[in-house]
Amino acid sequence: MDARQRGITIRGDSVQLSFTFQGVRCRETIPMPPTKTALKELALKLQAIKHEIRIGTFDYFRHFPYSKKAKEFRKTRPDLYTIKEALINWLRRNQAKLQKSTLQDYNSAIYYHLIPIFGDLTIAELTAGKVKEWLSELPCSNKRKGNILIPLRQAFEELFHDEVIDKNPLTRVKNLPNKTREPEPFTQDEIARIMNELTGQAKNLIQFAFYSGLRTSELIALRWHDVDFENNRVFVRSAYVRGQLKDTKTKSGKREVTLQPQAKEALLNQHAFTGKQNEVVFHDPDTNQPWRNDQPIRKKIWIPALKKTNIKYRNPYQTRHTFASMMLSRGEHYMWVASQMGHKDWGMIIKVYGRWIPQLK
Template sequence: MDRKLPRGVTVRGNSLQLSFSYQEERFRESLRMPDTKPNIKAAELKLAAIQHDIAMGKFDYGRHFPRSKHAMRLSQSLQQSITVDQILNEWLKRVKDRTAYSTLRDYASAVTFHLIPQFGTLKIGELKAIKVEEWLSSLEISGKRKRNILIPLRQAYEDAIFDGLIEQNPMIRVRNPKHDRSEPSPFNQVEVDKILSVLTGVERNLICFAFETGLRTSELIALMWDDVDLDNRQIHIRRACVRGRIKDTKSSSGWRSVPLSSTAIEVLLSQQEQSSNEDCFVFYDPKYMKRWDSDQIIRKRVWKKAIKASGVAYRNPYQTRHTYASTLLSKGENPLKVAYQMGHKDWGMIRSVYGRWIR
């Protein structure tokens, strides 16, 4: 037989729920308490206390329901009730649908493994810029990584200001860590030949094509045969593969067409001979006979071994891209054209990174 519940107390799923009106709005809040006789009595008493506070004009949403999404908007003592981990998690929910999967993973990692362990228990009004900067200085990671970790915290506090949770944003005073841009270290032709000489088959084709086109590794492994236009000696870059997922290129300028050298065309013809008719992707992992899952696998299984076997000084795979750009510029190619082929929105990056190769 159904148990009769007090007015304003209902059951939703396995939990008791309170229903009440406040500021001409109807609210329902779960108590996360099972439907038992003692809990029903406790819920009735809590509802009575809420209604009394509302009638007396001293109801504080955040005090009664600190974890509620409505507390962010309606609490009268927000800085004393809302914690940093709450605004960070709320921010992650907000950006979920408008953020690329790989970027969202980076944000979630920064929030889960760095920001919440360090600042999560603080009330939002307790966070001080000096504490953030002291913590940053203790981290033994690059300046770029520190900047990326700060992004969720900065944006969560911007939202807190916009929502009226705080009056001052402490993150405005937190200076971005210095980002030391690494100097390009392209391979010369002798080094390129040595690297390619220790590779065979589809693995050699992959690395050779990287040197000949300047594509990012994520773009290489997402290249499909539909993107190849041999008649006009070019390929069309429309997508990238990041952490195993196919996505649009990094920016709208990433959509581009790249001309093919004779060597690049030879690579594609070789790939055609080794690919089945069912293959959509140009380059594939010979171990599993399917598209490469990520650039990390290529770096670990192909690139590192090739560099070691060739005797060439180690540089990361991104230097194939630097090699492509520096070679074109050294030959007198127009910097604007190189910027387009590299997928940059303007030639500012080319000028700042490859200036010493521009005639």
């Protein structure tokens, strides 16, 4: 029997082995001179490969570690395919359709949390118990834990749908309940004291925050073409997240907000600073450049103002809670308030702000 008939083909100074695995015709080239000894060794190797294929123990990667086919076939072996490989491959396949900030979050979750803990395990070795035990010791909020798990959940979901695994252990791992921070809205006296400490663009920004209910990321992305003074409204279409301009978080987040008198006053005052030659409404007064995230606002404006007034510190998000509580206290319908704040679920308004709704008292 010649070499070709045995599945061995001589190609110059190398030898090609041919075999069928999982219904696919495979050809792998071995870079070695086709001496009689070499051909005998390769015949035995090919015989071993075919035997392993018959009994279901063939590991393509072990025989041909540098083969492109090996990497593809390895994905079909949950007892060989590592979680590190699965996560990296999942991220590579999906990164083009992810927003930049989301991609940064997933990279952080994969390389900082998931791979160091689970990366060396094979797909088959991961259990719900291992994930739950790790989560119980992870020093961060339940919301953050849920976000870290997203890439792992989605990678395993794909493996399940591709029939690489018969069961997805992540379906047995429920996200832990988020602890909603209790709203601590500012009183009218506190708002007045804060406003008295601010001037110019800083005052306009914080006043608009208190009386519009916008998130800080939405405030700093507001553009003058989003402002409709004639019809007393602004359109919330985008947000700055980690220095990147992106669409609002949800479809309900893209909304029309009615201008309260104090919010309109803040915009009219701000127009003198940025309304003529600038696209973005709110600028850092020190640089006269648009804000790119909330940290400088917190450090340069918010914290100093609260310290000077000796008001108990609450984060800038409480301006949003203040808006909601004010609107509800004066009798505005909770569904209207939900639409103003960009909530698709008005039930959350009742849950979080129920004590400010007169008809529920």
